[in-house]
Amino acid sequence: MKAETVSTFETIKASEDRFQLATYKKMPVAAERGQGVWLYASDGERYLDLYGGHAVAGTGHSHPxxxxxxxxxxxxxxxxxxxxxxxxxxxxxxxxxxxxxxxxxxxxxxxxxxxxxxxxxxxxxxxxxxxxxxxxxxxxxxxxxxxxxxxxxxxxxxxxxxxxxxxxxxxxxxxxxxxxxxxxxxxxxxxxxxxxxxxxxxxxxxxxxxxxxxxxxxxxxxxxxxxxxxxxxxxxxxxxxxxxxxxxxxxxxxxxxxxxxxxxxxxxxxxxxxxxxxxxxxxxxxxxxxxxxxxxxxxxxxxxxxDRMLENVKAVESHLRERLSEIPQVVRVQGLGFLLGLEFEEKAAPVHKALLERRIITGTSSDANVLRLLPPLCLKREEVDLFIEALKEVMKLAKQQL
Ligand SMILES: Cc1ncc(COP(=O)(O)O)c(C=O)c1O
Incomplete structure (x- = not known):
């Protein structure tokens, strides 16, 4: 078998861009492995996946x-x-x-x-x-x-x-x-x-x-x-x-x-x-x-x-809603359980991008002001807290830039 050379993010991206139809606007991440709510990229970085692998990783990534x-x-x-x-x-x-x-x-x-x-x-x-x-x-x-x-x-x-x-x-x-x-x-x-x-x-x-x-x-x-x-x-x-x-x-x-x-x-x-x-x-x-x-x-x-995930969704949803109330720029939280839409005063795309830079994956929607969360059903309170702190930081920076 031919020895494979190590792929960097740049080589993976270049290859996909060349040989695949460009039907998706991709994040600058090459997914390599996953565990629960975490996604590990080819460059060794880990991401908190609040988009749940496109709403698919309900049990978390690669549940044993x-x-x-x-x-x-x-x-x-x-x-x-x-x-x-x-x-x-x-x-x-x-x-x-x-x-x-x-x-x-x-x-x-x-x-x-x-x-x-x-x-x-x-x-x-x-x-x-x-x-x-x-x-x-x-x-x-x-x-x-x-x-x-x-x-x-x-x-x-x-x-x-x-x-x-x-x-x-x-x-x-x-x-x-x-x-x-x-x-x-x-x-x-x-x-x-x-x-x-x-x-x-x-x-x-x-x-x-x-x-x-x-x-x-x-x-x-x-x-x-x-x-x-x-x-x-x-x-x-x-x-x-x-x-x-x-x-x-x-x-x-x-x-x-x-x-x-x-x-x-x-x-x-x-x-x-x-x-x-x-x-x-x-x-x-x-x-x-x-x-x-x-x-x-x-x-x-x-x-x-x-893993009693349904009970977990309910408990962690209340924690998430409670903590989101600390962020005045989130004017409304829509949805149920772990299908939540966070409505912002302003457009959500810059928030999505800034969170991604902080290694947190979220989703946008066809409503420009709404950011979507569809995390794995095993998301814990501590991980919610990581998200909230990052979101607060993003909001503080956005305010300074006004
Ligand atoms: C509500 C809803 N219905 C249907 C579909 C289509 O599913 P699939 O992409 O597996 O064909 C989607 C996909 O995003 C969806 O969100």
Whole structure:
């Protein structure tokens, strides 16, 4: 084997820039390894990752239980499709369904968030015999044809032209705007229950209650896109059933991101009623439900339970909110659990940059004044304190520069 030369950040960057499409505005960091909330870069620096590897590292980076499960499964069998039964798939389906609020009772596995949403919309059309889908201003649902056509946020839908027909849009949080267009041709209403990319926007509990009622009255399928809010991020397993959403439960939940701790996997959780309309060969994907992904999901759910991460999210969220109140430039904290939007008086991008210079990774959003936090569910109070001190320093410097 040829001896490899040591790569510096500059050589890694130059190579990626030369051989990869420039589809992402990257941070000046070459990720090398991770442990919990920490990301270690190729230059030896460590970063406090409050963006959780793009909302994926729910259990933290390279959680030992997940790593061991993936290693053991890889040695045993990496993949076989849904054409065969599998013990790990059987166990994880049962586990995931047991965590879901009633009446969600069956799982379908795929590979990503956008694919989960495509399948959810297809199931709604099959179950109702109708075609139209209502989604909301500010929502993001993915980049494949139907999901991008359902995405009202920014210019995504425009990029997805020609769009899939039959997509209608309502105002997030405004039930009257939904009532006006939710007629007998509508198959589903789909929403991110907390709109993350839009700047972490949440509606009043009354909105979720009214949506459920409307869907029941007009026989419309209600879909929660929980690609970001699912798998513990809000301090509960799902936003569905959560008090913040008036404890209402949709007919379908879609999941991805943190579900496999970084091994690509998506899922739809559906009611028995929806399931009754889905027959052999109606849905499918080669890789969905593969053993390696299933082992990662199983270990992810176990790690969250064993490490009591949901309790941790709730406790550390209160600490974080309390400490953020010490910073007057943060005018509002939106969201729930570890999906938080910090609204500043001024633009958030310079804050994001200054924090990165202090080795703290956060996220921006499509609301210029909102900085997003999506940390691993194992974030501790001490790490929150490190963040707060850094943020105070950044704010002090910003004031001096005025
Ligand atoms: C709410 C939501 N839905 C769907 C998606 C698409 O997921 P994926 O990138 O895995 O296709 C995303 C991705 O950011 C998301 O945030």
């Amino acid at each position: 239980h997940v790593v061991e499960a993936i290693r053991a499964q890889a040695e045993q069998l990496i993949f076989y499709s849904n054409l065969v039964y599998s013990d790990v798939r059987a166990r994880v389906s049962e586990h995931l369904v047991s965590l879901a609020p009633q009446p969600l009772s069956k799982a379908f596995f795929c590979n990503s968030g956008t694919e989960a949403n495509e399948n959810a919309m297809r199931m709604a059309r099959m179950a109702t015999g109708r075609e139209k889908i209502i989604t909301f201003t500010g929502g993001f649902h993915g980049r494949t044809a139907d999901a991008i056509s359902a995405t009202a946020l920014g210019k995504y839908r425009e990029m997805g032209k020609p769009n899939v027909p039959g997509h209608l849009f309502a105002e997030f949080g405004d039930i009257e705007s939904v009532e006006k267009i939710a007629d007998e041709t509508v198959a589903a209403i789909m929403l991110e229950p907390i709109q993350s990319m839009a700047g972490v926007r949440m509606a009043d509990a009354e909105f979720y209650r009214a949506l459920r009622k409307l869907c029941d009255e007009r026989s419309i399928v209600l879909i929660y896109d929980e690609v970001q809010t699912g798998v513990g991020r809000t301090g509960e397993w799902f936003f569905a059933g959560n008090e913040a959403g008036a404890a209402r439960v949709p007919d379908i939940i879609t999941l991805a991101k943190a579900l496999g701790s970084g091994v690509p996997v998506g899922a739809c959780l559906v009611t028995e009623k929806i399931a009754s309309h889905i027959k052999e060969n109606d849905l499918g994907t080669t890789f969905g439900g593969g053993m390696l992904a299933m082992a990662a999901v199983k270990a992810t759910l176990e790690a969250i339970e064993e």
